[in-house]
Amino acid sequence: MQKSGIAVWETLEIPQRRCARWLFPRRSIWVERIETEWHVLSHAQEIAQRDSSLMLVGRSLKPDSSQWRHYLHRDSGSVQPSPVLPDRPVVIRPDRALTLLPGQSTVFFLEIPVWFRLSTTGARPARIFEEPLAVLTRTWFGDPVTGELCWGLATRLHHSLDSVVASADRAVCPLMIENDSETDLEFQKICIHVENLSVFRGPGHLWTNSLHAVFRGPDQVTQIEIVHTPPGFEERLVPVSEAREPSAGWNIRRTFGVLKYFTDF
């Protein structure tokens, strides 16, 4: 049995004496069921893979390592791998300086690396473990006293979905920005509170909720709205993981924070 691309996130039955091996571009994960225990091994790939794949292999092929972790859970049978977003906000540093002129609006597609979460299925699903699939840098957003610890990510701001390469270890976050002010809006860093976003699986890509931001000037409140319905850039999207901290809607404190992130003042 072998799956590749987005299909690696499908529910999987791991028979006794077989090992599931997920290969992602920068990480490989091995999972085995022995009696009432789940045995898990996760390690970084020395040579980056181009694509992601899932394969059931015999036990003889499993790596001999002292890093195997053991999780006790009575329910046997199938497991559900899920892509979840990082546990902290992600500060996106675009690969080039970009200025949105007054009165203009645009849509960016941001690629955010996902984490691998493995859960049991059944009446009472339990989370077995969670691992980042890519190493992000640690960064600080804001001033040294009131800022927050984030993950840093240098990436490209895609204007079109055509330039986004389909990948099982990255979710596409559509960000629509309107510059409703008289001043230029320069992008140097964008802080995305990914802990408020859900992940959806489509035929070609993983997606997060869309974000809608209206910039009304450096001294005005910039509002970022999370669109709770699946993004409409691809058909047949199914929700695969919920937000870590579901956002209830507008939040004045966070909105003011977002203003600072956007304007970098």
Next chain:
Amino acid sequence: MFFGQIATWIQKLSPDVVTKGLRVAVTLVLGLLLVRLLAVVTQRYVMKKSTLQRRMVVRKIIGYSGFVLVAMAVLAELGVKLTALLGAAGIVGIAVGFASQTSVSNIISGLFLISEKPFSIGDVIRIGTTTGIIQSIDLLSIKIRTFDNLFVRIPNEKILSSEVTNITRFPIRRMDIVLQVDYGQDLQRVHETLAAIAHDNPWSLDEPEPVIIFNDFKESGVEVLFGLWFSKSDFVELKNSIMKEIAQRFAAGRIRFAHPRRRMVPPVVREGVAP
């Protein structure tokens, strides 16, 4: 048998004494219960969002003042004249006051510390040569647990008059490592190597950017300040990993650390002249 003896003894007492005894017991029990209830209600509902040390101080104030009031009520029930007692207490108070100047000074310093809030329970502070985690902040002293698990009590008066460094007050810190590289090293390469070490270290923050400053020309080499920002909880991980990385990368890049050197110049010996 025992209870029977008590009952017989009570029956022998006059009704006035029994009534007074009961009133004293009720005042004592109800008074102490009321004080306890007041402390609990204040802690749980009124001061729910206050800091730990503020709650602790308020609990102690309620406890001590409540105990004094209950004691006064009991004494009043027993027929003790409080005015005479208070007069005597005043004289005793003056004597005790002279004898306990240090304690009073500590209490006043404690109140200043509580209002100023330079640190709170759980913070890591450094006072003089002592560094540790604050366990409690009391009216007379603060208690610290050092990293080698020693219990240290520091009087509040001393804290108020000393320089106190709160190491964990802010969420991020900078770790400064001072290096000396040998003269003759390519300083641009040193800069690039240090920048790469900071970039590759998982515990070092990339923003604020690491600081690399060629500080001074020292006796044996060029002094370099290498400052890395980190989240306050990652101190040990960063310290251990970065020291190893510096040693490895410098060795791999053939960058030499400066070592103290002395050049011995032998005196010139001329023919027929004693050195």
